[in-house]
Amino acid sequence: MHPSLSVIRKRSDFVAANRGVRNAKPGFVLLTRPNEGHGKRYGITVTKKIGNAVVRNRMKRRFRELLWAALPEGGLPDHDHILIGREGGIERDFAAMAEELDAALARAAKGEGDRPRRPRHKRSPRA
Template identity: 35%
Template sequence: MLPTNHRLRDSADFSAVLRSRRSGRAAGPRLVVTVATSEAESQRVGLVVSKAVGNAVVRNRTKRVLRHRMAALLPSLPDQTDVVVRANPAAGTAAASELRHDLDGLLSAAIKRRR
């Protein structure tokens, strides 16, 4: 579980990350990861899992896998970093190990591309 101070909550915060000129972005068939520098004191993470991913059971499973992996990766993130992870429809049929592998690779690529 992600601690409260490490969560993106407001739509304005999500929009700020997605529209930032100083963001890095990496995309794959199942996930899109966007990383931006923020004014917040700690790293923050937000997940976007729409109904296109699947029914409620599939969406919640996908969110649990992504949330758990991001909680493990928090200590390795640079300070004052916001991350938005968007699940594409293909994420609903992917195994948990595939989602974790995709997230690891895309997160490191997005951090490298950040300006």
């Protein structure tokens, strides 16, 4: 791990990052949000929709390597960077994902992002 990076572990930090800039790519979604001077931090999320534990852990290892390579130079200072795994991210070429991450970081640095997600509907109360 790179000494200037720290890991986000608290759920509240992940939830806060969801209100930041969103850049979707074929294998992942990158969320970036200022973090009030905590330095460059990263977090990884891969849901059960992606696959079983073996697949999810493999994807997390790939994401960790991508972030360790890209964030020291390309990461935004004093920002949280969250990578969310998407379907098909495990089969994607590692070099292609590295280029996509660099492109997503460049867009985030300019303040550009994809349109915000629609709010999820509240569940109806159970009878």
